[in-house]
Amino acid sequence: MKTFYNQSYYSSDNMDINFSVPSLREDLEKTRIALEIAYAGFDNAVDPDMIDCYIYEINALLKRYKHLSALSEEEYASAKSTVPTGRLRGLYEHSPIRALVSHVLS
Numbered sequence: 001m002k003t004f005y006n007q008s009y010y011s012s013d014n015m016d017i018n019f020s021v022p023s024l025r026e027d028l029e030k031t032r033i034a035l036e037i038a039y040a041g042f043d044n045a046v047d048p049d050m051i052d053c054y055i056y057e058i059n060a061l062l063k064r065y066k067h068l069s070a071l072s073e074e075e076y077a078s079a080k081s082t083v084p085t086g087r088l089r090g091l092y093e094h095s096p097i098r099a100l101v102s103h104v105l106s
Contacts, residue, residue, distance in 0.1 A: 024075060028068050035061045 022030075038061055042054035 024068065024072055028065070028072065031061060031065045031068060035065065 035058065038054055038057045042051065042058060045051045045054055
C-alpha cells in the first residue's frame with residue numbers, strides 16, 4: 001500500500017483567517033447544513049450503534065436550531081420595533097426548516 005504525505009508551510013502572508021464572531025444567520029445556516037448531513041448519515045447507517053449516534057446528533061442539532069430560531073425571533077422583534085415597516089429584511093421569517101422544527105418538536 002502506498003501512502004502519500006504532503007507538508008506545506010504557511011506564513012502569515014498566505015493565511016487569510018477570519019476571527020470575527022459569526023452572525024446569527026451564519027450559525028443558523030451552519031446548523032441547517034449539519035442537520036442535513038446528519039439526516040443523510042442516518043439514512044445510510046446500518047450499524048445499530050451508528051443509528052443511535054445519528055439519532056442523538058439529530059436531536060442535539062434540532063435543539064440547537066430551535067434555540068437559534070428563538071434568538072432570531074427575538075432579534076427580529078427588536079429590529080421590527082426600531083426599524084420602519086418595509087425596510088426590514090427577513091431573519092428567516094418563513095424558513096421551511098423552522099416550520100419543520102416547530103412541527104417535530106411541538
